[in-house]
Amino acid sequence: MELSQRQKRILRAVVEEYIDSAEPVGSRTVRERAGLECSPATIRNELAELDREGYLEQPHTSAGRIPTARGYRLYVNELMRERELSHEETEAINSKLQGRMEQLDRLLEDMGHMATELTSYPALTISAAAAVTVKRFDLIYLDQNSFIIVLLLSGDTVKNKLVHLPFSFSQNTLQRLSALFNSSFTGIDEKMITAELINSTERAAGDTMGLTSVIAGFVIETLTSARGGANVSGEANLLKLPEFKDPDKAHRLINYLSDASNLASLPGGADFGDVKVLIGPENAALELRDSSVVLASYNAGDNMRGIIGVVGPTRMDYSAVAAKLSYIAGGLSRLLAGGAPPGGFGKLMIKGDDK
Amino acid sequence: MELSQRQKRILRAVVEEYIDSAEPVGSRTVRERAGLECSPATIRNELAELDREGYLEQPHTSAGRIPTARGYRLYVNELMRERELSHEETEAINSKLQGRMEQLDRLLEDMGHMATELTSYPALTISAAAAVTVKRFDLIYLDQNSFIIVLLLSGDTVKNKLVHLPFSFSQNTLQRLSALFNSSFTGIDEKMITAELINSTERAAGDTMGLTSVIAGFVIETLTSARGGANVSGEANLLKLPEFKDPDKAHRLINYLSDASNLASLPGGADFGDVKVLIGPENAALELRDSSVVLASYNAGDNMRGIIGVVGPTRMDYSAVAAKLSYIAGGLSRLLAGGAPPGGFGKLMIKGDDK
């Protein structure tokens, strides 16, 4: 059944009032908030109807109404007004993005903090690449027992490792290995590094000391771990919310969030624009069932796709949060896609990374 | 006034009982816990005495006694029994330390988690080097617009950065710069990199494009940021404790901890062995005034010195916590001092780092 215009206004009023106050809202309050001319009694009838339809519920008989997940969903899909960011907010975000030349994970951590600060909810960032490959391979000879491995990966991140060995080798050997790796280990993803490939490289290099497998091991480890990472910040903000006045409840959610591996399974896709909203029971994870998650995805170029989002109570100012995340994600996309950030770089264009 | 033997036994009983139960402890309980033969009335007299001397206090008339900071201090200094680690505990720590070839900050993060897991209190790690220098300098030419800077630092960590420039340069220029930096920027600490040094290098390289200052900027940034870092984990564990059932109190402390810069000011030194205990008001920071902090310091070779510690309520099992931290710090020292970890490495001795 389609809701009447008035019912929608009432639903909106209930949701918005509840977002502000965290208290069940009654007929009188709705009347004022929605600016309706009719009497509280009329509103009560409508509220009863919305209750019957599953958009609202009462914590107990004779309390005001609070929105159900279904109510929030309708609100988010149809009733929510687009929230404009204030000048201060866009400025804050821009200035953080400007002149950035940090490595990717630092940048994301910083953006997470930004999101926490703007929304006052815990923020999470996830970055993931479909497949990572090595673009360029170098071995730096230090002395007869040590060398540095330097990998340039697709996505233009650089990884390295210092290796000390208990036996010695010549600079020549290293150069030969470096060339071999450069030709056979570049451009392929980690699944294509097989035992045969390693063996044949070892034979070709005439390596009898196991150098090849040390290096190959690092390459595999790097490709595997470079594929994604999650990061959470601002968990303590939950404690300010009335819905988490029970320390146990807060503890469970914070614990869940602090295990980054949980977050990897957050769904992609988007509800509108590049933002996705998951309301209470719509979440797959039990621990999130009475919280909401708002996610925005950004584009990091070269197969890389990331998510930045916040977690909060179902009573959340969805429009404001969505607008802020969307703006941040947009900024990130522009910055990472290789172009200049909003304000433009100065004379130099540096896209650095030292991980 | 010196306490009698019996008073000490009673004080110990009160402290240990309170550590377990978090409830004020009464005369009857003390009698059992301390295994004393006398009657509760006698104990009450002694308790009153300890109260007068400032070792114990009552939350209100006619409740049991709880230890004051002074009481805990006496306990820690004189009464505490050395706690032996169980086989499982040492095993857990050893296996985490064994075969480690990660970069330093990962290793510390991991040890923080270990400490949290073993003590169930939030853990913090701080690493600091008196001075960091560059040991070796390399530029890897990629194409006419890009190159990678690779720095090997004292302490054997490697840092790198990928640089794209909007103008082109030759492989030759890079080689010349690489040699120049290798001779004039190695072995000096960041304060010695002056504008004159940069200018003279620029002239010597015949660099008119500003390459030198980009590279020098990275060196300075790296040396500055490599000097120290703090890390906190497991904050959520506080929420399980009865003393933090007030979300506000928990929030304040967690917030304090999450700002890493606060931690830098934690005092060094040690009470006994390599462990330092700060009880309640002994802490400088207001936010820590009714919590306790236990710190163990480890040696990371090459001017590097670090701290690993936990934060918890004043009612904390100091002996167990101190033993665990001390063991972890010992393991870290041995691992980082360049030797093999407790279990020994396998065939290879790899001390890696890819930061």
Added chain:
DNA sequence: CGTTGGCACTCAAAAGGAACGAGTGCTAAA
């Protein structure tokens, strides 16, 4: 003199209960 049993006292926490009031549903009239 240190120790002990006894006893009156204290006080936080738990349990009970009355009054309140915000908000409802329902009915009957406009």
Added chain:
DNA sequence: TTTAGCACTCGTTCCTTTTGAGTGCCAACG
């Protein structure tokens, strides 16, 4: 369809009472 009126519900607040763990003190005892 809307509205005023009214009885009813039920969580919240505030007050009182009860309970019980624990104390301090005293008088008696070895």
